[in-house]
Amino acid sequence: MNPLISAALVALGLPAALALLLAVVPKLRRTGKPAALLSILGSLLALSAAGWLAATWLHDPKQVLDLTTSWLPQSGKSMSQVGVHLDGISVSMLLVVAIVASCVQLFSLGYLSDEPAPALGRYYAYQSLFLFSMNLLVLAPDLMQLFLGWELVGATSYLLIGFWFTRPAAGKAALKAFVVTKFADSGLILALITLVAWTGSFSWNATLPAGGAEWLALFLFIAVMGKSAQFPLHIWLPDAMQGPTPVSALLHAATMVAAGVYLIVRADPIFAAAPHVRLFMTDLGAITALFAALIAMVQTDIKKVLAYSTCSQLGYMISGLGAGSLMGGYFHLTTHAFFKALLFLAAGAVIHAVHSNELSDMGGLWRKLKFTTVAFVIGSLSLAGLPGLSGFYSKDLILEAVHESGNPLALGLLMATAGLTAFYMTRTVVKAFFGKPSHAAEHAHGPGPSMTIPLLILLVPAIGLGWLAGPMSKLYGRSYAFHLDTIGMVTIALGLGGIALGWLIYGMGLLQALPRAFAPIARIANGSTVDDLWALSYSKLGMGLARAIAWFDRYIIDGLMNFLGWLFMWSGQRVRTLQTGNVQDYLYAVFGAAALIALWGGWR
């Protein structure tokens, strides 16, 4: 076997084996620390395999390697291929997942040090399972295996969000994430159905009937809206912050929510033939970006700021992919994975220090947590799009693409978002790390080495990945050289303006009228309007319909039946009938319906 394929199988199989081991050997799992170290070792080995693969592919980006076996054989030919598919796209994603997963697993060791040993073991079993599921998704040779990974990732995320299952809010959030993404997943199932009905296989390169690509792309995009938290299906993501913070870094920033974007990248041949869906993506992505950024401005919980910011950045990626820039969307996925994981882990270090998510319990933390402050600030600057840092390059690519696609509305929304992003991140940085220290902040303690090392590792790509955009672009089969034009300069100006405004308001206490103007946004955000709308349409409407049917059944049908009953009773009064509930009514229904369809039969 090709050693490269073996490396991919290690990255795929090792986490699976570890998850299985921890699941079936409770003794090992309940030891806690050793189980954790085993899982971390597994993720590091997967990381080295992924690193070697990525190095090989950077050297020779055009290589494609497959090792597949047929699944679901049907009438001689096979519907689905399972195995590993290695090309520039899957290899780069594999590396991103491996880096972030290793950092998060290492970080969790310090973050969850207070957990009892059995819970820690359980956590690492879930982590290994997640790494396997994600790699299964990434290495998928066709849509069916991708779906398999997609569902496993969803199920694992349910377990991880609900990790603290004794908290009712965590259980509720986990259920919500499950139901919302499940609802969206019907799109993916529809896509699988139509794909196999039309082409007989699950390959995304198959030739589709005329107009088929639009339907297929639409179905796929519905699933993406759920997984990648696009408006109005984004509602589960902020609630998912009930999980441990490293989980948020891994699932809700770097990998799982990016799976939707990855799906679009993989199914590029389908989306390329669907201009209408692409236009919809561009617009919806831009709307999500702005909407989430507006809500992020008024959040008081540091994780919720980052959660809405993730929604917003995913909107960027979707918009860029909609504008036809595979490079822009995918590269932003990559840079965002690193700087957002960095931000979440730094936020985790802060939460660990002050035992609270609330920004008001922080403040002035830079004195106690110097390194964490540096990490968080650099992550924020990268997110805000400061030139030279990785986020700037990927965001610039997307804006250029949206500009070139001739969509001024989406471009305007995204540019506004760029300014807002800089503003709300400055607000967060100032509130958490500068200003007057709160009571809790004065007793804050710094993170240990297992928490600082991951931050240090993630700092490298968060700063420098932008410079690698050229070689990375070859992995996606594109080419790229950076050049600064008007759009880029306006974005820089907006970013700097946002930072300056944020500093003026929250750092120096000027222009206090402005934050008060955000009050309506806060009302919308905290009143969870979108959630209410969903609750109304989803449960109330469903229940309403059920009640309406019950009412119809009780009054109209029963009324009709009673009339018929009276009719029959009247004619056959002498006949004593068996009084068993209302079985007569049932019989009338059976004979009535039979008579009705018999009439139809005779007429036809």
Added chain:
Amino acid sequence: MNFHDLQPMALGVLLAAAAALVLLTDLFTKPSTKPNLGWLTFGLLSAVLVASFTLDLRGEVASHVWRGGAWPVFLARLFLVAGLITVLGGMDHIARKWTYRQGEFYTVLLLCLTGMVLLPGARDLVLLIVCFELMGIPLYILTAFAKTDSGPKPVEAALKLFLIGAGSTALTVFGAALLAGLAGTTDMSVLVSSTLSPLQGIGTMLLLAGLAFKIGVAPFHMWVPDTYEGAPTPVVAFLSVAPKVGGFATLVMVLWQALPRLIHVWGPVTLVLCALTLTVGNLGAIAQRNIKRLLAYSGVGQVGYVLLGLLSGREFGVAMMLFYLAAYVVTNLGVFLVAHAVAEAGDGETISSFDGLGRRSPWLAMSLLLFLLSLAGIPFVAGFWAKFFVFVAAWRAGQSEMVLVGALFATVALFYYLGVARAAYVNVSAKTEKIVVSRALAGAIIACLLAVVGLGAWPSPVVEAAMAAARSVSGIGP
């Protein structure tokens, strides 16, 4: 005709012989050894299942009246699996509650299975109806088995099934009589002549109405919740799967085999009934508090999906319908047996009786969860492929709207299925003691569990078998 000519229908003959054997054994058994009757039945059924693999079951009996081949064999195996799991899961309950009547129970069950196994091969209307009634009448007896229990519910359940069943049989026979009278023959292969008369349409519809009762298609479903609630759970488990398989096999024979030329009559009606069944079943289940009533409505909803496969028709649709039924048999038996285990422990039959099951009996709760996920069509358990394949068949047949409706109701169904799972895993209960499950019942649940997971991981063998079975029925080729 000598005995050898009956070889294609050997499974039916063997089952009838088994029924006689169990009845005779019962006569000469002391009450203390009667519990062994369950194992005897189990062994006999296993032997018949083995025979279905070793005997040559191809060919015809009495010129065209009964035909063997892959189609009746596939269905026979489904019936036998359902029978085996029911006997295994129910034998302790039966032995405890009806110690002196066990022989009757198993004899009647075996006779019911005889009718089922003979049903799919029938190529003659009269034989078809005889087989159908041989399947149906024992079911009336089985549902009435708990007549000595306190309260009116068991009697009510059986009586409702019987009364409506009798009415439906009248419809079936009347419809069949019209068709046979017009054609001048009862041979199903020449039932429809070149000249179509309105009476043929009426006959077809009456036949359809009568069959729709047995499989619980709305609006012929009203007996289902009442009967399920009142009848003994092991019987309900069997009732909820096997007769449905039989009903659908009959529908394929009647609609696709005998009356394909009348598709303009029965096609639209079946489509409307399918949509109605999906709606009534899935919405009806939402508000239920009794687990058996919930499963009754859920079963009605499931029938909607099977109907969709039937409608999509021809070879692929019918094959996918068969696969759906196979997945449904093991899943639904599993979920009823878990409910039975919980009820046996004295915890009642409401959904809240599952509270805290995840902590009390983790394995039982895990099985319940997997069965519920399979019913809901979540990847990757048997039920997912079942829904998936039926949807693919429907899409290929141009029923894309019905696929969307079906997918929508699959999401609705998630609510009530997860509601039960939620009770088991999220709700807390004052009770903490483990639920004691007898060995035989545990074995039956594990068998269902293995089948559900196995079909989820590797559906191909059963899919292939279903394709072969559908292909072997002449007249439904593409």
